[in-house]
Amino acid sequence: MQRAVHESYRSNYELLMSSGLYEKLIGKGWLVSHEETSVPEGLGEGIFVVLKPEQVPMISYPYEWCFSQLKDAAQLTLAVQELALMHGMTLKDANAYNMQFLRGQPVLIDTLSFEKREEGEPWVAYRQFCQHALAPLAVMARTHVSLGRLSREFLDGIPLEVAAKILPWGTRFNLGLFTHIHLHARQQRRHGMQPESRAAKPKISELGMRGIIDSLRSTVRKLEYRPDNTEWGDYYENTNYTDDAFAAKSRLVSTMIKAVAPDLVWDVGANEGVFSRLAVEQGIETVSFDIDPAAVEKNYRHMKAKKETTLLPLVLDVTNPSPGLGWAGEERSTIESRGPADLVMALALVHHLAISNNVPLSMLADYFAKLGRNLMVEFVPKSDSQVVHLLRSRQDIFPDYHLAGFEAAFAAKFELIEKVAVTGSDRTILRFKTRS
Amino acid sequence: MLLAYLDPGTGSLILQALVAGFMGAMLAIKLFWSKITGFFKGLMGKESETTNAEQDK
Numbered sequence: 001m002q003r004a005v006h007e008s009y010r011s012n013y014e015l016l017m018s019s020g021l022y023e024k025l026i027g028k029g030w031l032v033s034h035e036e037t038s039v040p041e042g043l044g045e046g047i048f049v050v051l052k053p054e055q056v057p058m059i060s061y062p063y064e065w066c067f068s069q070l071k072d073a074a075q076l077t078l079a080v081q082e083l084a085l086m087h088g089m090t091l092k093d094a095n096a097y098n099m100q101f102l103r104g105q106p107v108l109i110d111t112l113s114f115e116k117r118e119e120g121e122p123w124v125a126y127r128q129f130c131q132h133a134l135a136p137l138a139v140m141a142r143t144h145v146s147l148g149r150l151s152r153e154f155l156d157g158i159p160l161e162v163a164a165k166i167l168p169w170g171t172r173f174n175l176g177l178f179t180h181i182h183l184h185a186r187q188q189r190r191h192g193m194q195p196e197s198r199a200a201k202p203k204i205s206e207l208g209m210r211g212i213i214d215s216l217r218s219t220v221r222k223l224e225y226r227p228d229n230t231e232w233g234d235y236y237e238n239t240n241y242t243d244d245a246f247a248a249k250s251r252l253v254s255t256m257i258k259a260v261a262p263d264l265v266w267d268v269g270a271n272e273g274v275f276s277r278l279a280v281e282q283g284i285e286t287v288s289f290d291i292d293p294a295a296v297e298k299n300y301r302h303m304k305a306k307k308e309t310t311l312l313p314l315v316l317d318v319t320n321p322s323p324g325l326g327w328a329g330e331e332r333s334t335i336e337s338r339g340p341a342d343l344v345m346a347l348a349l350v351h352h353l354a355i356s357n358n359v360p361l362s363m364l365a366d367y368f369a370k371l372g373r374n375l376m377v378e379f380v381p382k383s384d385s386q387v388v389h390l391l392r393s394r395q396d397i398f399p400d401y402h403l404a405g406f407e408a409a410f411a412a413k414f415e416l417i418e419k420v421a422v423t424g425s426d427r428t429i430l431r432f433k434t435r436s
Numbered sequence: 437m438l439l440a441y442l443d444p445g446t447g448s449l450i451l452q453a454l455v456a457g458f459m460g461a462m463l464a465i466k467l468f469w470s471k472i473t474g475f476f477k478g479l480m481g482k483e484s485e486t487t488n489a490e491q492d493k
Contacts, residue, residue, distance in 0.1 A: 122456075127448035179455055187447035187454075202449055208456025211463040215455075 001055060002037070005112065007046040012089075012115040021087040021114070030080055031108045032056070053111060054102075057264070057285050057312075061332055062096040062132070063151040064314040064322060066296040067140050067225040068304075070148065073099040073106040074133035078217045080108055081123070085206060085213075090117040094125035095157070096132040097332075103309040120203030123212065127188075130180050131157025134220065138177055141223040142167055145293050148315070155326055160185035176219025227294035245424030252420055253347070253376065254278045256431050260374045262342030268318055268371070269349035273299040273311065276345075280311050287341070289316035318349075318367075319357050336370045340434075344372030347429075351380040354401060355390045361400065361409035369413035375432040379406050383426045403428055 005013055016022050025031035034053040043050070062070055073096060081091050091113050098110040123129075132151075135158040139147045143166050150158050164185040171177040204212075241249065257265070257279050267276040270288035272295050279286040288311065290296050299313035316322065316335060325332040346368065353359045368375050380387055381402060400409070407416060407430070414432035421428050 122444070122449050122452045124444035124449075126452055127443075127445040130448075179451075184448065184451050187451045188445055189447070191445075191447040191450055202453030204452055204456035205460060207464060208460035209452075211459030211461070212452060212456060214463045214466070215459045 001053070003051045003053065003112065004039070004043055004047045005049050005051060007048050009112060010048055013049070013112070015087075015089060015116050016111075016114045019087040019089065021084060021089055024083060024087075025080065025108075028083075029105060029107065030076060030083075031111065032102070034111055051111060053109065056100045056102050056107075056109060058101075058287050059333070059338055060101060060312065060314050061151075061322065062099075062136065063149050064316060065148070066293050066300050066313065066315060067137070067145060067148070067227075068297055068300050069101065069106070069313075070096070070133065070137055070140070071220060071223065074129075074137060074220050075217065076106045076108065077129060077133060078213050078220070081125075082210065082213050084114055085117065085210060088117055089114045090121065090123060091125050094129035094132065096151070101312050104303055104307065104311065120205065122202060122204050123209055126212070127160075127184075128157065129216065130184055131160060131163075133157075134180055134216065135160060135163035137220060137223050138167055138171065138181060139163055141225050142171055142177075145225055145227075148293060152322070152325065155332070160188055174219070174222075176215055176222070180216060180219060225297065227297040242424055245422060248423045249347075249425075249427075249429070250275070250278060252422060252429055253345070254282075256376050256418075256429065257282060257284070257343065259431070260343045260376075262374065264341045265343045265345060266339065266341035266372060267345040267347075268316075269346060269352070270299070270313075271295045272302065273313060275347050276311060276313075277308075279343075279345075280308055283310060285310050286312070288313045289318070291315070291317045318353065319359070336367075339371050341372040343374045343376060344368055346375065346377040348378055348380065348386075350377060350406075351384075351387050351390065355387060355394075355398060361406055362412070365410040365413045369434050373434050375414060375430075375434065377410075377430050377432070378422075379403055379428045379430060381426050381428075406430075 022031070026033050032054040034051045037050045037052055039047050039050055062073070065073070076099065077091070077094050081094070084090055092115045093110075093113055098108055098113060099106050100109050101107070131154075136148060136151055139150065139158060147166070154162075160181055164182050167177070167181065172182055253275055262279075262284060265276070265279040265284050265286040267273065267279070267286060267288045270276045270290050271292070273288040276286050276288040276299075288296070288299055290299070290313075293315050296313045296315045303311050303313060322332070322335045324330055324334045324337075350364060353364055354361055368377070382388070382391070382396075407419075410416075410430075410432060412435075414434055417431045417433055419428055419430040
């Protein structure tokens, strides 16, 4: 991916590169580095340089992030703005899509987001920051963590008047939330439609702007989320595996990963990423997906503590995955178009999809075939106590839900490479190659 | 900046102007206070604190 830089931006680009800001940002790992290349023929008038920025292995969106991922990205935005100010520059936009995760850390990917700050200029991206970062964080921390998915609906961040309405009334007593959300929403309502008069543009000093940034920083810092008490939060306390069976499954999964030798693994229904880490241990770029924001949160915290650099935990509901969004449904891409992965792992998952969610096995196969070139899937039969539990209060309308039926349903889209029973359980792990 | 790249929102600009003075002053006090405590910690041979920017990252 390359970016063509127009002549009108030249002075800003040159200031970024010459002021020392670029070096500092790269040194701290806060901005993706780039190479300058020559402008190819016929690119159009006025392009003076083409940039080749470092690529991020997996693009992800704020509505796929857990609370702490969004919080870390928000703090980085503020830190970057503060550093920019020290070099006479400012971020002209602060939308959350300019942040991505690289080697386990948030990073700014929009090199061209910096411009020279005029004396007294207010932060034009302040509104964007409050809507894209502060409002979702506040709403996740103080109303409900699952509201992170509101960012899917509001592509320009949660409107402040919406956030103000859904936040608990007590947030008015928090100076930061009162100012940057409640008061901010009121000011927007009051002045929203008025055409801005150039003469009346307010001036704020550098100290004033730094004060606002500092206030935003401590407001964000104090927003907390504790990942307990969700449906899948204590999953590993209550699994069907004895310690021996768990160790046997882990060895089997590791061996299968080695056999595929993938460059990219997607672990679907990964919970806290126990099996994802078997790929991470082999140095493989891995994405852990789970429906539960608490599990993803725990996975992310674990990742930070262990300083793992090849893992990206994300929130994803396989039965309602990230759709195409924005203009023509193309500005934000579907999860499958960001693949395919070399290996998709679907361990202890398909019985939930096939039974709890009534997805026919052949449709499961169709979707998994879109996601990856190889598939490792754990079949959990009706004799397993987890499935007994799922069928307890339902009619058994799944006559073909057995190992042979499973293999038959997957045969159209996949070629079976191997199947191995997991010792100490009734389960089988099957390894497939997707048919081209 | 002749034309803003995105719409900053008139209300947002006005809010910044309203609170910048107060928040700038709060920051100045905070920085001054850490200089004072830093000075005393330095006297007692303790480690100096990190900058605000590094603390919360």
